[in-house]
Amino acid sequence: MKAETGNLFRKLEAIGELTEEMKAAIDAMPLQVKSLAKGEHVVSDGEISRHSCLLLEGMLHRSKLTPQGNRQILSIHIPGDVPDLHSYHLKKMDHDLVATVDCQVALIAHEDIGQAIHASPALSDLLWRETLIDAATFRAWMTMIGQTQTLARVAHILCELYVRWEMIGDLEGGPFPFPLSQDEVADVIGASIVLASHSLQALQQRGLVSLEGGKATVLDWPALRDLAQFEPAYLYYLHETRRR
Amino acid sequence: MKAETGNLFRKLEAIGELTEEMKAAIDAMPLQVKSLAKGEHVVSDGEISRHSCLLLEGMLHRSKLTPQGNRQILSIHIPGDVPDLHSYHLKKMDHDLVATVDCQVALIAHEDIGQAIHASPALSDLLWRETLIDAATFRAWMTMIGQTQTLARVAHILCELYVRWEMIGDLEGGPFPFPLSQDEVADVIGASIVLASHSLQALQQRGLVSLEGGKATVLDWPALRDLAQFEPAYLYYLHETRRR
């Protein structure tokens, strides 16, 4: 087994059945490993994509600019994610995929994905499922942006990232990477940087989380979850993670 | 060819290649036609779904309630749509699917979908593509809700529905069904009913659209599109529709 696909396997096992054959099919795909500096685009809005990108190390985010130049951050990605898996079927990007911090990624050619999924319908189904969970996450975010206050929105992204990091790493309640600038937090929650700053401070003052050096630690999970109105069902993990 | 699948075929042809074999595979699936009264749920949040639903007549919408009871409308559906196609892979619903007005739908058992797509990988790919466009639409809505003013948001949903109705019907610039209450418009755009009311009035006073008897007519397409900052690329139609 390649080292590169460990996080991907952990994630796929969390959302469905992953057999040895499927793992082998994945490992048979050639990977082109690449380093990216913070702010670099993996692929940009309007481009025709020829490969999808497995995140190995660091974090990526997807974002979309309005014609007026406002940015909405659409999702945040951690190792094991393939944020532009959809580009296998929708070649032309409708948003940007950007390095949030310095990253290592592995590019996988669409041709190779095609071979793998045509050889294994079960793998095709699992990857389809993965893209559907991506869509479910958009629904959850849309609801959070449209229907909750900014403080709850900030809490929500912390909850989601906590649960997702927990799935691939072994946090044991400890800190997880949260390297977003307040500018970026603002563009996730659809609010101004001033509000983002206030909200992050408020969460810390209330003793719900601590933020330091690009890492977040959840101090009071029940309170944070309640404030965020966080319901992790949309992540479609088969098994609840043990969370303290 | 069955009468029921006409709109579905038109829509699939708009987003990809639909061969005669694929049409036959679709028509081979048994349909259970059902009438729904306005407000009835096709399927509800948390339920396990055993079939997906092809909309024949009327309109449906998907919505998600926050724990506090606020509703976000996630998408609006017109005949030919299969709004819960994703439930084939994600059995447990994370939102409601509701009749916006009295409807006719055709239920398709997940088993039958499974047979059809396993017999035809090309059909599987096209349906996968369809669910990815669904996700792209969520991204566009999220951006509109997070980053634009309410007036632009209302204009945006009018633009989108106009283009989508145009794809399946032959509007020729004429009126299309727009039966949403202002309450519902408010929950689409993530704003209060008061703002929804004001915005709808403003669009009419500016001469961009007219709304009457549950129908909308676009009077000044370029102005409406510009106000909405509407970029239809996210719908992934292969060919531009001729629009006046």
Added chain:
DNA sequence: CGTTGCTTTGAACTAGCTCAAGACCTGTGG
């Protein structure tokens, strides 16, 4: 050590909210 980027804070403003009342429909039963 000076530049650059990120964060905090304050002050003034405004878009959007809630609440509430009234107008307007439309269907129903007497």
Added chain:
DNA sequence: CCACAGGTCTTGAGCTAGTTCAAAGCAACG
């Protein structure tokens, strides 16, 4: 045919959550 009830839409008044702009503080880095 009228009366009334229920839903939908409009309008206004007062409030608040959010905005922009601007300046100052901090920290990291070459």
